[in-house]
Every structure is written in C-alpha cells, then in structure tokens.
Amino acid sequence: MKIATWNVNSLKVRLPQVLQWLTANPVDVLCLQETKLTDDKFPVAEIEAAGYQVAFSGQKTYNGVAILSRHPIIEVVKNNPLFADAQQRIISATIEGIRIVCAYIPNGQSVGSDKYRYKLEWLDALRNWLQQEHQAHPNLALLGDYNIAPEDVDVYDPVAWEGEILCSDAERAAFDRLLNLGLKDAFRLFKQEPKSYSWWDYRQLGFRLNKGMRIDHILLSKDLVQRCSACTIDRVPRKWEQPSDHTPVIATLE
DNA sequence: ATGGCCTCGGTTCGAGGA
DSSP states (O other): OEEEEEEOSOHHHHHHHHHHHHHHSOOSEEEEEOOOOOGGGOOHHHHHHTTOEEEEEOOSSSOOEEEEESSOOEEEEESOTTSOOSSOOEEEEEETTEEEEEEEOOOOSSTTSHHHHHHHHHHHHHHHHHHHHHHHOSSEEEEEEOOOOOSGGGBSOHHHHTTSTTTOHHHHHHHHHHHTTTOEEGGGGSOOOSSOOSEEOSSTTTTTTTOEEOOEEEEEOHHHHHHEEEEEEOOGGGGSSSOOSBOOEEEEEO
C-alpha cells in the first residue's frame, strides 16, 4: 500500500498534473493540500474517472484539503473537533484500517506575527486532538504540508533561516511534540540523498539551484513504521510546466 | 538594497504563500 501527500497550490490549475502523476504513480491514497476550491467546484467526476474515491473540505481562495483513495473511504471528519477554525485545513478518514489525517498546517508568515501565534495555537490543538485520535486508531498516519522544516538538514541555508519562519524553535518543538505522540517521520526511517527537499521557492531559480526546504511530511504510528519499507520524494512533477512549488512525498507500507 | 514567482479575486494591484 502506498500513501502520499502533495500540496498542489490550486487544484483548479493542477488537476491535469495530479491526474498525470496518478497515472504514473497509482498510489492507494493521495492527500492534497491547498486545493483552493469550494466544495461545489471540486472535480469529483474527473477524479472518480481516474479510479479514485474522494473526500474533500474546501473554501474560496485559500486552504482546502482532500483525500483520494482507491479503497473505500469511511469515517470522514473535517477539521479538528477541538479547535474552531474557519479555515479548512484538515480532513481525516479511515482507509484499509488506517486512520489517514490530511493536514495543511498554517504557514505563520513571520515569527511573532498574529499568523505565527495562530500557527502555534493550531499545532497545540492538533497535538491534543491527535492524542485522542491515536488512542482510538492505533494505525494512524499524519500526512501533509507541515510548514515546518524539522531540522537544519532540511533547509538549504540553515544559517540564513535560523530562527526564521518554518525553522523557529517553537515550531520545531511543536513538531517534536507530534513525534512524542509515538509517531515517526517516515522519510528519516531510511537513508536519503543529502539536500532532499519537498518545496522550492518559485523565485530565484529555487528549484534549479536546489534552494529548498523539506516541509511536507508523513508521520506514522508504531505499527505502520514496522510496515514501512520506503519513503521518497518525487521531484519529477516539479520539473513540469506550471508546477506546484511542492512535490509529492510517498510512503510504501507492506 | 530590494525583490525577484505564482494564485486568486477582480480588475492591471494587493494579499498570501513559504
């Protein structure tokens, strides 16, 4: 079983790329972030025609998340029941006995800003809810755009980014508190190429110079860690015309 | 030094992203 996550930065723009990617990479589950579509505009028919069921939660202009699956999707929950939030950033469902949580964690804009405080409160509430969710569902995977580079090795220039948004101590501590629920970063279960990233700025030839960050992650509960035989980042779609600035992350479960 | 790109909404610029 393969589960994946991809921030597509507008599903309206990127739907052809998502369908193209799924043709080449027929994963069992694909979590999407930043769909930027209200639910009435979600391309259900196109995704079903590709062989996927789908659950989604969107809004106008910003945010929006979805779970695509080749297997039945049950127990869909939108948002964090412990955190009232007008922004549509979480959707969860059970697929093949695995609780899949698809999250678009807030960006935070800059350290100390209102958006940064919202990010930290949001992460605290996420942790509290996931603790319950993990108890109810021992097989749990948290996939998405975390907007956190967990370690300096996940940043192309850790000196320039020291203490900055995506890298601040408080954000990394929040990430560690997610790990402390008993989850592991699937990507770091395996030996990886140095300078592996999942996002590159559209500006400054970011991708060509590999000036990127690893901010899209798959965290797995204990039993899923035992089943995990690979975790990779697929840079291919970042080379396509009109790409998302993020690329897919894929975990293989035996 | 600054901003440098992309998307959206809605008009040709500002907000937000990261």
